[in-house]
Amino acid sequence: MHTVFYVSDGTAITAEVFGHAVLSQFPMTFEQVTIPFVGDVEKAQLVKAQIDSCFTQSGKRPLVFHTIVDTQLRNIITNSEAKCYDFLNTFVAPIEQQLGIKADPQVHRTHGMDNKKHYDTRIDAVNYALENDDGVTTKAYNEADIILVGVSRCGKTPTSLYLALQFGIRVANYPFIDQDMQQMSLPTALKTNRHKLFGLTIDAQRLQEIRQRRMADSQYSAAAQCRYELNQVEKLFRQEAIPFIDTTFHSVEEISVKILERAGIRRRIY
Amino acid sequence: MHTVFYVSDGTAITAEVFGHAVLSQFPMTFEQVTIPFVGDVEKAQLVKAQIDSCFTQSGKRPLVFHTIVDTQLRNIITNSEAKCYDFLNTFVAPIEQQLGIKADPQVHRTHGMDNKKHYDTRIDAVNYALENDDGVTTKAYNEADIILVGVSRCGKTPTSLYLALQFGIRVANYPFIDQDMQQMSLPTALKTNRHKLFGLTIDAQRLQEIRQRRMADSQYSAAAQCRYELNQVEKLFRQEAIPFIDTTFHSVEEISVKILERAGIRRRIY
Numbered sequence: 260m261h262t263v264f265y266v267s268d269g270t271a272i273t274a275e276v277f278g279h280a281v282l283s284q285f286p287m288t289f290e291q292v293t294i295p296f297v298g299d300v301e302k303a304q305l306v307k308a309q310i311d312s313c314f315t316q317s318g319k320r321p322l323v324f325h326t327i328v329d330t331q332l333r334n335i336i337t338n339s340e341a342k343c344y345d346f347l348n349t350f351v352a353p354i355e356q357q358l359g360i361k362a363d364p365q366v367h368r369t370h371g372m373d374n375k376k377h378y379d380t381r382i383d384a385v386n387y388a389l390e391n392d393d394g395v396t397t398k399a400y401n402e403a404d405i406i407l408v409g410v411s412r413c414g415k416t417p418t419s420l421y422l423a424l425q426f427g428i429r430v431a432n433y434p435f436i437d438q439d440m441q442q443m444s445l446p447t448a449l450k451t452n453r454h455k456l457f458g459l460t461i462d463a464q465r466l467q468e469i470r471q472r473r474m475a476d477s478q479y480s481a482a483a484q485c486r487y488e489l490n491q492v493e494k495l496f497r498q499e500a501i502p503f504i505d506t507t508f509h510s511v512e513e514i515s516v517k518i519l520e521r522a523g524i525r526r527r528i529y
Numbered sequence: 530m531h532t533v534f535y536v537s538d539g540t541a542i543t544a545e546v547f548g549h550a551v552l553s554q555f556p557m558t559f560e561q562v563t564i565p566f567v568g569d570v571e572k573a574q575l576v577k578a579q580i581d582s583c584f585t586q587s588g589k590r591p592l593v594f595h596t597i598v599d600t601q602l603r604n605i606i607t608n609s610e611a612k613c614y615d616f617l618n619t620f621v622a623p624i625e626q627q628l629g630i631k632a633d634p635q636v637h638r639t640h641g642m643d644n645k646k647h648y649d650t651r652i653d654a655v656n657y658a659l660e661n662d663d664g665v666t667t668k669a670y671n672e673a674d675i676i677l678v679g680v681s682r683c684g685k686t687p688t689s690l691y692l693a694l695q696f697g698i699r700v701a702n703y704p705f706i707d708q709d710m711q712q713m714s715l716p717t718a719l720k721t722n723r724h725k726l727f728g729l730t731i732d733a734q735r736l737q738e739i740r741q742r743r744m745a746d747s748q749y750s751a752a753a754q755c756r757y758e759l760n761q762v763e764k765l766f767r768q769e770a771i772p773f774i775d776t777t778f779h780s781v782e783e784i785s786v787k788i789l790e791r792a793g794i795r796r797r798i799y
Contacts, residue, residue: 261628270786273550279799280543280596281620284632291799295786322627326550342627346616350551357592357612358531362554379742381781385687389662417655420690424781472649511651511694516540516565529549529561 262290262313266306266325266336271295277346278324289322297327303335314340328364377427380527384423384430391431392416397448400431404524406452407432409459410488411479412469414506414514418459421511426519427527440491445499457518458496458503463489465507532560532583536576536595536606541565547616548594559592567597573605584610598634647697650797654693654700661701662686667718670701674794676722677702679729680758681749682739684776684784688729691781696789697797710761715769727788728766728773733759735777 263282265274271293282289297303313321323341327333337343351362391399393416400406405422407415407430415432422428439446449456461469463486470480478484496503502521506514519526533552535544541563552559567573583591593611597603607613621632661669663686670676675692677685677700685702692698709716719726731739733756740750748754766773772791776784789796 270782272782272786273546275799276543276546277550277616280547281617281624284617284621284634285624285628285630286633287628287630293796295790320627322624344620344624346547346620347551347554349619350614350616351554354551354555354592354614357590358555358557360555360557363556364554378780382687382739385690389659389686392659416659417652417694420655421694424687424691424694469652510648512540512542516542520565526563529545 260288260290260317261319262292262317262321264306264310264313264321264323264325264341265291265293266297266323266327267295268297268327268329268332269295271326273347274324274326277326278322278344281324281344282322297332297336300332300335303332307335307339310336310339310341377528380427381424384427384527385420387429387431388419388423392419394433397431397433397446400448400452400455402429403431403452403455404429405457405518405522406430406449406455407457407459407518408435408449408501409461409503410435410466410485410492412466412473413459413461414511415459417511418506418514418518421515422518425526425528426515428519428524435488435492435495440488440495443491443495443498445495453499453501456499456501457522458492458501459506459514460489460493460496460503461505462507530558530560530587531589532562532587532591534576534580534583534591534593534595534611535561535563536567536593536597537565538567538597538599538602539565541596543617544594544596547596548592548614551594551614552592567602567606570602570605573602577605577609580606580609580611647798650697651694654697654797655690657699657701658689658693662689664703667701667703667716670718670722670725672699673701673722673725674699675727675788675792676700676719676725677727677729677788678705678719678771679731679773680705680736680755680762682736682743683729683731684781685729687781688776688784688788691785692788695796695798696785698789698794705758705762705765710758710765713761713765713768715765723769723771726769726771727792728762728771729776729784730759730763730766730773731775732777 265271265278267274275293294306297306310321321341323343325336325345326347355362409415411434419430419432422430466485467480467482474480504517535541535548537544545563564576567576580591591611593613595606595615596617625632679685681704689700689702692700736755737750737752744750774787
């Protein structure tokens with residue numbers, strides 16, 4: 260198996276995302292090694308030795324995706340036996356020309372702490388999601404950007420947290436309970452914020468699997484109960500004209516981006 | 530101001546991360562527009578029109594970072610007036626040559642739902658973090674990969690959630706309370722899992738700011754209280770040989786990656 264190294268003087272998250280996206284185009288699997296915070300010559304030389312030793316032992320030339328700002332450290336890595344790909348610098352020169360401005364690289368700019376405002380936006384959103392998770396309170400719905408609604412275990416909480424952490428969006432979530440579904444009407448707190456509502460639904464069999472892992476062989480995880488709740492909730496979405504998406508075949512990222520797109524909301528942080 | 534478009538037939542998250550990393554090298558700000566799920570000719574033509582109209586109105590040639598698998602759709606975008614950067618395809622050809630294998634591009638592979646196992650790992654980790662947040666219970670610490678410890682509001686919860694969502698790591702967190710700090714000893718549940726402990730600390734003034742925003746002019750947010758707690762907790766970390774890092778000048782990403790690195794834990798999901 261080919262080994263891929265993600266090497267950076269920062270978190271290496273950019274190198275990972277980039278390398279992973281490129282390699283996902285190839286129908287094969289790779290051994291992936293991430294090496295963050297390569298900040299001095301000594302560490303860079305150790306990394307080079309690790310890469311070279313990987314080549315010697317496997318006989319296969321490793322791939323290295325790197326984002327290293329310091330030229331001296333970068334040269335140590337690129338002098339290894341690996342095939343190195345530097346996606347930042349590949350694009351910096353043409354963009355410099357296009358913009359008519361010189362790049363001014365700094366370590367840690369991408370996933371570092373740009374400023375306190377950015378940090379506060381993000382942490383406030385996470386706190387908001389936690390405090391307004393699972394319908395525990397509906398008092399702060401006036402502060403929500405989005406209120407996710409749906410049956411228990413259809414993906415509301417992970418989506419709320421992802422939107423908060425990655426995009427700085429304030430998301431509350433409310434699970435429909437039996438009473439809501441029997442009455443087929445929205446609780447008052449939801450009615451007064453109906454422009455913020457976004458529904459999630461899921462395939463009944465998948466829901467049952469998820470609930471089984473949570474509470475095996477219960478009323479809660481019975482196939483009939485899952486079908487009943489989903490049936491009612493989708494009726495309610497249609498009746499109340501709540502936009503909704505099916506989470507069954509989508510990742511948390513896809514669901515989050517679809518919600519932002521359909522709700523017309525832009526991310527607050529990058 | 531120059532406008533940058535992130536355009537994709539998927540979530541556009543890869544295009545955003547890539548473009549944002551490249552542009553962070555430049556000492557200027559950009560108007561950023563993300564356009565995900567460009568999945569058909571009609572939508573691609575609308576996006577092209579939007580890009581062209583941006584050029585006409587601003588007089589500045591927009592930049593486009595795109596990751597579009599379908600050649601026809603991609604050509605529509607690259608025929609716009611923008612300067613387009615295609616980082617996937619720039620690297621795919623040289624890597625094909627290096628690996629001696631043809632790429633087999635598919636939409637949604639990067640941030641799509643690769644498989645149920647990946648999804649379950651992630652959601653289990655998120656549930657674990659929520660159920661073991663803030664010391665509410667210590668019964669499941671045997672299942673933790675890491676247990677974050679520190680004073681209230683030093684960054685434990687956002688870090689736990691980030692590690693769960695992005696890396697699939699199971700993280701519990703425990704806030705030291707007055708009693709722990711007065712006795713200067715670890716509760717039993719922590720003692721029996723001490724190899725999993727990781728400490729967070731923070732600058733006293735920054736902690737006070739954060740607590741003020743939470744509960745203004747209280748004992749909890751008093752400068753002396755913050756200094757006392759941090760002083761004690763750092764002593765405790767040293768006394769118990771718990772590795773710890775200062776979160777003051779670090780992003781959640783940096784803290785998370787540093788913890789994985791120092792704890793020698795590898796991410797479970799990409």
